[in-house]
Amino acid sequence: MKVEHLKRNWPLLLAAAFALVLPLSTQAEDIDIFVGSSGGGGANVLVIIDNTSNWADNAQHWPGGEYQGQAELEALIAVIPSLRDNINVGLMLFNQNGSGNCCSAGYIRFAMQKMDANGRNALLGELNNILTNFASPLNKAASNASYSMALFDAFKYFGGYTSPAHATDNVAGAPQNATHFGPAVFATPASTFNRPDLLGYTNGTYTVYAPPTAAGDVCGGKNYIIFIGNGFPNTDTSPSENMKTFLEGVGGSSTQIWMPVLTTTTSTAYTNLGNSSACYNNNGAGLSSCSTANAGTCGSSYDACSCGTPTTATGCSGSKVKYSLLGGVTTTTVTPTGTTAPPS
Known part of the structure; x- marks a missing residue:
């Protein structure tokens, strides 16, 4: 699989995820481990974003110097206006506790709402608030947060009704x-929730969820999770956090799921876009100055912009030259190896 212009593809990936929900919501599959047997209306989609400290790290080298979390938020902002009122969307983030100080799990930043005009505008307002305040420590959770804890809170937000063995009866x-069934919140303490949505809880103590309401359409009403992560999760077994015990306590399987092993290669192809408008010294320092001055001149179609050869002395005085402007497109190729292994 080739992934080109990954930042620009984020909206397409999210749109595809939401599109898959709509036909699936009309199937007669039971996931009543969340809310018990009931009818349903539009699909309930809970988007969980991994806002651990890595989402505000530039180690991923996203195009334009943007951080991964910013690209994820912008993708959601681009997709939400296309949704309609046959789907309900909520947003969960990680709270600020580290996993060594239980429990860095999930909290409801935006309670499940129908994506009519009012719902879309409200969700866009909250997403833009997070994006505007992206650098705030309040919007970051510890890097050692546990994915399993956040998903356990998602189970409880949807009602935490029963176990897989009783999903249909x-x-x-x-x-x-808080550590077994029902809507009692697992994440603690509530003081570590940044701007929690009161509509997602029974009251202002934020200790019990108000699960999404099941509607009356007997063909729909299913629950889905879109989880946007930033790499493999940290360990969630002893001595860090023994989520194995909590998962087995609600009848779940704690057997490790093995993941496909992939190889990843990245390459950048450059296109000559003409010469720099200014003249520079014909040496390493001049080349560096040209690249710095023209870093943003190649346009949004390119992931990188720098100066290089060939050069021309036309229009320059002395020994100075104009460098070629090179627009780079980065391609990441992910290839399955055909093997699997536990995440490490």
């Missing part, structure tokens, strides 16, 4: 508390 799970 409407038998509620027990006991009901």
Whole structure:
């Protein structure tokens, strides 16, 4: 698989994810482990964004110097206006605790709402607030946060109704508390939630979720999660956090899921876009000055912009030259090896 202009493809990937939800929401599959047997209306889609500190790190070298989390937020902002009122969308982020200080799980930043005009505008407002305040420490969780904890809170936000063994017989799970079944919040403390949406909770203590309402259309009403991560998660077994115990406590399987092993190569192809408008010294320092001065002149179609050869002395005095402007397009190729292994 080739991934070109990854930042620009984010909206397409998210649009495809939402598009898959719509036909699936009319199928008669039961996922009543969340809310018990019920009818349903439009699909409920909970978007979980990994806002651990890595999302504001420039180690990923995203085009234009943008951080990964910014690209993810901009992609959501681009896609949300295309949604309609046959789908409900909510947003969950990680709270600020580290996994060594239980529990850096998930909290509701935007409660599930129908994507009519009002819902879309409200969600866009919250996404833009996060984007505007992207650098704020309040919008970052610890790098050692646990994906399993966030997903456990997602289970409980959807109602935490029962176990896989009782997914189709409407038998509620027990006991009901923060670490087992029911809508009691797993993430603690509430003081580490940044701008939690009160509509996602029963009251201002933020200790019990108000699960999304199931609508009356017998053909729909299914729940889905779109999880946007920033790499493989940290360990969630002892001595860090023993999520194995919590998962097995609600009848889940704690067997490690092996992942496909992939090889990744990255290359950049350059196109000569003409000469620089200014003249520079014909040496390494001049070349560096040209690249710095023209870093943003190649346009949004290119991932990189720099100066190089050939050069021309036309229009320059002394020994100075004009360098070629080179627009670079980066291509990342991901190739399956045909093998699997546990994440490490």
